[in-house]
Amino acid sequence: MKRNMFYFVVSAVVLLSMILSACSAATPSAAPATVAPATQAPATLAPATAAPATQAPAATATMAPAAPAATGVPTAATQTGRTYVLVPKALGNPYFDAANSGAQLAAAELGVKVLYQGPTTADATAQITLLDSLIAQKVNGLAISADDADALVPTGKSAMAAGIPVVCFDSPISAGGRLTFVNQASTQGIGDVEVKMALDLTGPAGGEIAILSATAQAPNQNLWIGIMKADLATPAYSMLKLDTVVYGNDDDTTSYNQALALFKTYPNLKVIIAPTTVGIAASARAVKDQNLTGKVFVTGLGLPNQMRDYVTGGQSPEFALWNVPNIGYLTIYMLDAIATGKIKGQPGDTFTAGKLGSYTVAQDGSVLLGPPQIFDKTNIANFNY
Ligand code: RAM
Numbered sequence: 001m002k003r004n005m006f007y008f009v010v011s012a013v014v015l016l017s018m019i020l021s022a023c024s025a026a027t028p029s030a031a032p033a034t035v036a037p038a039t040q041a042p043a044t045l046a047p048a049t050a051a052p053a054t055q056a057p058a059a060t061a062t063m064a065p066a067a068p069a070a071t072g073v074p075t076a077a078t079q080t081g082r083t084y085v086l087v088p089k090a091l092g093n094p095y096f097d098a099a100n101s102g103a104q105l106a107a108a109e110l111g112v113k114v115l116y117q118g119p120t121t122a123d124a125t126a127q128i129t130l131l132d133s134l135i136a137q138k139v140n141g142l143a144i145s146a147d148d149a150d151a152l153v154p155t156g157k158s159a160m161a162a163g164i165p166v167v168c169f170d171s172p173i174s175a176g177g178r179l180t181f182v183n184q185a186s187t188q189g190i191g192d193v194e195v196k197m198a199l200d201l202t203g204p205a206g207g208e209i210a211i212l213s214a215t216a217q218a219p220n221q222n223l224w225i226g227i228m229k230a231d232l233a234t235p236a237y238s239m240l241k242l243d244t245v246v247y248g249n250d251d252d253t254t255s256y257n258q259a260l261a262l263f264k265t266y267p268n269l270k271v272i273i274a275p276t277t278v279g280i281a282a283s284a285r286a287v288k289d290q291n292l293t294g295k296v297f298v299t300g301l302g303l304p305n306q307m308r309d310y311v312t313g314g315q316s317p318e319f320a321l322w323n324v325p326n327i328g329y330l331t332i333y334m335l336d337a338i339a340t341g342k343i344k345g346q347p348g349d350t351f352t353a354g355k356l357g358s359y360t361v362a363q364d365g366s367v368l369l370g371p372p373q374i375f376d377k378t379n380i381a382n383f384n385y
Contacts, residue, residue, distance in 0.1 A: 080110070080111045080112050082112040082113070082140045082141075082336070082339060082340075083112070083113045083114075083115065083139050083140050084107075084112060084113070084114050084115070084139065084140055084141040084142070084143060084332065084335055084336070084339070085114070085115045085116075085117055085134050085139050085141075085142055085143070086099070086100055086103045086114055086115070086116050086117075086143045086328065086331070086332070087117060087118050087127065087130065087131065087134075087142060087143065087144045087145065088100075088116070088118040088145050088170075089118065089119075089122040089127070089145045089146070089147050089170075089171060089214075089218070089250065090118055090119055090120060090121050090122040090123075090147075090250060091116075091117075091118045091119070091120060092120070093122075093250060093277070093278060094277065094303055094305070094306060095277040095278075095303060095324060096116075096118070096145065096170075098303065098324040098325050098328075098385045099145075099169065099170065099324050099325065099327050099328035099331075100114075100116045100328055101325050101328065101385075102324070102325030102326055102327065102328030102329035102330075102332075103116070103143070103328035103329065103331065103332045104328075105325070105328075105329055106328070106329045106330075106331075106332035106333050106336075106353075106354060107332055109354050110332065110333070110336050112140075112332070112336060114332055115139075117130060117134070118130065119147070121249070121251065122147050122214065122215050122218070122249060122250045122251075123147060123215075124146075124147040124148035124151045124152065124217060125151075126147075127144075127146070127147045127148075127152065128151065128152060128155050131144070131152070131155045131159065132155065132158075134159075135155075135158060135159045135162055135164060138162070138164070139164060140164070140339050141164060141165045141166075141167070141335045141336070141338070141339040142159055142164060142165070142166045142167070142335075143167050143168070143169055143331045143332065143335050144156075144166065144167075144168050144169070144173065144178070145168065145169055145170035145171045145220075146168060146171045146172060146173045146219050147171075147215065147217065147218070148217045148219065149171075149172060149173060149174045149217075149219035149222075150174050151217075152173045152177055153173060153174050153176055153177030154177070155177070156173050156176075156177030156178045157176065157177055160179070165179060165335060165338045165339050165345065166178045166179060167179055167180045167181065167182070167331060167334055167335045167338065167345070168180070168181040168182070169181070169182040169327050169328070169330075169331040170182070170184060170220060170327060171218060171219045171220035171221075172219055172220070172366075173219075174219075175364070175365060178365075179338060179344075179345035179365065180334055180338070180345045180361055180365050180366070180367055181365055181366045181367070182327055182330050182331045182334060182366070182367050182369060183366045183367065183368050183369065184322040184324075184327055184369050184372075185322050185368070185369065185370060185371055185372040186368065186371075187223045187224065187227060188227055189371060189372055190224050190227070190275075190301070190320070190372055191223075191224045191225075191226070191227020191228045191230075191231060192227065192231060193320050193372050193374065194224065194228055194273050194275060194299065194300055194301070194320065195228050195231040195232060195237055195240070195273075197273075197299040197300075197318050197319065197320065197374070198240060198271045198273050198299055199237065199239075199240060200299075200318055201270070201271050201297040201299055201317065201318065202239075202240065202270045202271055202297075204239070205239060206237075206238075206239025206240045206241070207239075207240070207241070207268065207270035207271070208241050208243050208266055208268050208269050208270055208271075209240050209241065209242055209243065209269070209270060209271040209272070209273060210242070210243045210244050210245070210246065210262050210266060210269055210271075210272050210273070211225060211228065211242065211244075211245040211246070211272075211273050211274070211275070212246050212247075212248055212255060212258055212259060212262065212272050212273070212274045212276075212279045212283055212300075213225060213245060213246070213247050213248070213274070213275055213276060213279065214247065214248065214249065214250040214275075214276040214278065214279060215247055215249050215250060216247050218250070218276075221275050221276060224275045225245060225275065228273065228275075229242070243262075243265075243266045243269065244262075244265075244266070246258045246261070246262065248274075248276070248278065248279045248282060250276055250278045250279070251278065252278055252281070252282050253282075255274070255276075255278055255279040255282035255283065256282040256283075256285060256286050258279075259272060259282060259283040259286035259287070260286055260290070263286070263290060263292065263296065269296055270295075270296065270297065271296070271297050271298070271299060272287075272296065272297075272298045272299075272300075273299055273300045274298060274299075274300035274301070274302075275300050275301050276300070276301060277301060277302050277303045277306065277321070279300065280298055280299070280300045280301060280302040280306075280307065280316065280319060281302060281303075281306040281307060281310075283298045284298045284302075284307065284310035284315040284316045285310075285315075287315045288310070288313060288315050293313065293314050293315050294314060297315070297316065297317065298310070298315055298316040298319075299316060299318055299319050299320075300319055300320075301319065301320055301321050302316065302319045302320075302321060302375075303321065303324065303385060304321070304375055304380055304383035304384070304385060305383075305384065305385060307319055307375065307380070308380055311375065311376060311377055311380045312377060312380075317376060317377065318374060318375070318376045319374075319375055320372045320373060320374045320375065321372065321373060321375070322369060322370065322371075322372055322373055323369070323370070323373070323385070324385055325385055326356060326369060327369055329353065329354065329355075329356065330353045330356055330359065330367065330369060333351065333352070333353035333354055333356075334351060334353065334359070334367060337351040343361070345361065345365075346361065347361050347362060347363045347364075347365065348360065348361060349361045
C-alpha cells in the first residue's frame, strides 16, 4: 500500500514537471519579441514562429519599440481581447503622440487594446516592414498614417485579404489599400487656410513665400501643397510669389537646416508655410535664432503646445491645426465598428464615436473630423495638445 502510494506520488511529480516544462518552453515564443516588446504583445497574437524568419530581424533593425503611452492602457481595456495597432508615419513626433492619447481614451472606453508602433523615421519601406509583421501576428485591425499613398496599397490589400481591417487617419493610403480614412479637415479647407494665413502675414502687398514640407512622398502634405499651388495661381493671390518647395522629412534638424538654407537663398523671403508640425516649429525656432523676427514669418500647421512661445514671440503669429487627440479617438471608434461588423466601412455607413457623436462615411471613403482651427494670441491659451 505504502509502495503504491510512493509510486503514485512519484508519477504525479514527474507528470507535473513535464507539464510545467512544456508550458515554460512555449512561453518565450508566445511573445513576438522582435516586433512587439513582451510587455506589449497581446496574449492573442500569434507566436513569433508565425512570422517569416526573414522578417523578424529586419523589423528589429528598423522599428523603434512601441511608445510608452501604449502601456498606459487600463487593465480593464483588454476585456474584449481585441487588439488594434495605431501606426504613425514615425515615432517621436509629438503630433502622433497626441493622436495616440485620444486613441488610448477610445480603447479604454471600448474595452480593447491599442498598441502604438511605427518606424523610427517617416519612411515607407520601414513602415511596410512593420505592417508585414503586424499582419503575420494577426492583429484585429490597423489604423495607419501613411508614409506613401501608393507604395502601401499592396500591404493594405494583403492585410484585408488576411481578414484584418485597414483604416487610415491623418495621411491616406490610396483607395484600394484601405477601407475608410479619417480626414482631419477637408483637404481643400486645409490648403486654403494656409495660403490665407500667408497673405495675412505678408500684408496686402504680398511678397515671396516658400513651402517647407515633410517628406517628398507624404500623401497628406502633397495633397495640401496641390491645393495651395492652385490657390496661388488665382488672381486673389497674385501678389504672393512661391519661391520653392523644400522638404525637412518631418525631422527637426533637417527642417531647421532647410529653413536656414531658405533664408540664405531667398533674402527677400517673407513667409515660410510649413504644412507639418515638425517643420513649422523648427522654422519658427530658426527665425528666432537668426534674429529674423518681424522680417520672416512662419505659418502652416502646428501643435499649440509647440508653437505657444512663437505666437507670443512674433515668429508665428498665426497658424492652424485641428483637435489631434480627437483624430485618434475617432479613428479607433471607426476601426472597432468595422472590426466588430457593426459597419462594413462603405460609403453611407453611419457609426457612433463615443463623446464625438455620429459620423457617416462619405462617397470617397473619408470621415471628416471638422474644420481647421486657426490659433493666434487671442486663443492659443485655450488649447493644450
Ligand atoms: C506632421 C505630420 C502629420 C501632419 C502634421 C500636420 O506632424 O506630417 O502627418 O498631419 O504634421
